[in-house]
Amino acid sequence: MTDLNQINAEGFAIINSVYTENEIEKLISLIESVTENNIENNTKNTTFRKSQDLFAIRQFHKELPQTLPFIFNQKLKSIITENFGEGYFITKSIYFDKPEKSNWFVAYHQDLTISVNQKLEVKNFKNWTVKQNQFAVQPPTAILENNFTIRIHLDTTTKDNGALKIINNSHSKGVYKVDDLAIENETICEVEKGGIMMMKPLLFHASNKTTNNERRRVIHIEFSNQQLPNGLEWSEKTVLKN
Template sequence: MTWREQLERDGFTFLRSVFAPETVAVALAEWGAITRQHATDDAVLTGESGPAYGARNLLDLWPGVVDLLRVEPLLGALLDVLGADAGVVRVLYFDKPPGHSWALPWHKDYSIAVRANGPTTLFTKPTTKAGVPHVIAPQIVLDRMVTVRIHLDDMTPENGPLRVIPGSHRFYSQTNDEPRDSVTLECRAGDVLLMRPLVTHASGHSKVDAGLHRRVVHLECAADAVLPDGYEWKWYSRLCPSKPE
């Protein structure tokens, strides 16, 4: 089975060894410098007296993060799935620092970042996160998106790995998911997970005294630069520059 066939069937797939250890080290160093520079920013999420465990608004804090998507075979895969107009619409960062782990229950990713909240028609439940308006998107939007999770550490049974329900991306509501066994994902630093937003997923705590990070750059990509009902993406960074007229 090819990666494309698995993505369509299961809603997720891995591209292995996309980034060399040296590239991963550079990305970690860049992000470390940015978190120190923006340590008091609401977009950088920290616990009481703990290290950063997440961050929002990376397209503002770290604009160069988009370049991570412009390498092969990742760029070719995204253009194959999303088309020539593919763009990055939101970037997050996650970590489970040693001694400061966390867990998430089963869920699907419905929320998108928009320029402004408007009437709730196709889009619902307007909120604001770290100063950025967000709404719950309908299936017609989410089905034309792919999430790219670039792993900066190995993901193992010890550091709270991601669990997914294969095939659940075909259903908007978790209550409609087919009864299927979950799969626990493992990978190496430099591997990339492609995942549809509607895949039902969860993760548990890292094991006590594991002493491992689980750092991930989470990039949400969309096929269309224009949203329905007059909504606009907060960010839309084209993966490929427009051709000159």
């Protein structure tokens, strides 16, 4: 089964060895230098979130644009083109750092919202929220079905340090409540350091607490190739350079 066939059938695919050890270490170095600078200068940057169980950087590709040439190496660009085609751009990105002793876990859910530049009354766009001047909305299902996510693993991720677990093919049934979810055909998505996981937003996914005292760092990037209607714009839209 090809990666695209697996994504369509199961909602996800894992590809290891997308990045070399040197590329991963460069990404880690760039992230750590920005993180340390924010902490040392006590910068109250609202896109940075730090707690005992999680460190996160929202709008990651805008906060650390210097990482993009390393993220989008030739391998990743070829993977995107071969599986999804041309014309895709970044719509959202988050960096997650789950520490060694983290008790943080996430229950089963679908990724139902997108980040936009303003709140407008647009047909079939609903469940508006705003946090730290960032608008989010649930778009029509057709938009979500066409989008995809790539998760870049800076550490080896296993069932013991919070690897995503998913319900196979749960993306194919549209949007529905977690209460209606049948927990069957569950897969734990273990990914090697330097590997990626590709997934569809409507795929139900979750993650457990860390039990093996090993860190888990992931760069989560969402993509679309669609223009939003009626003057609505993707707030984090970034077109990739060839």
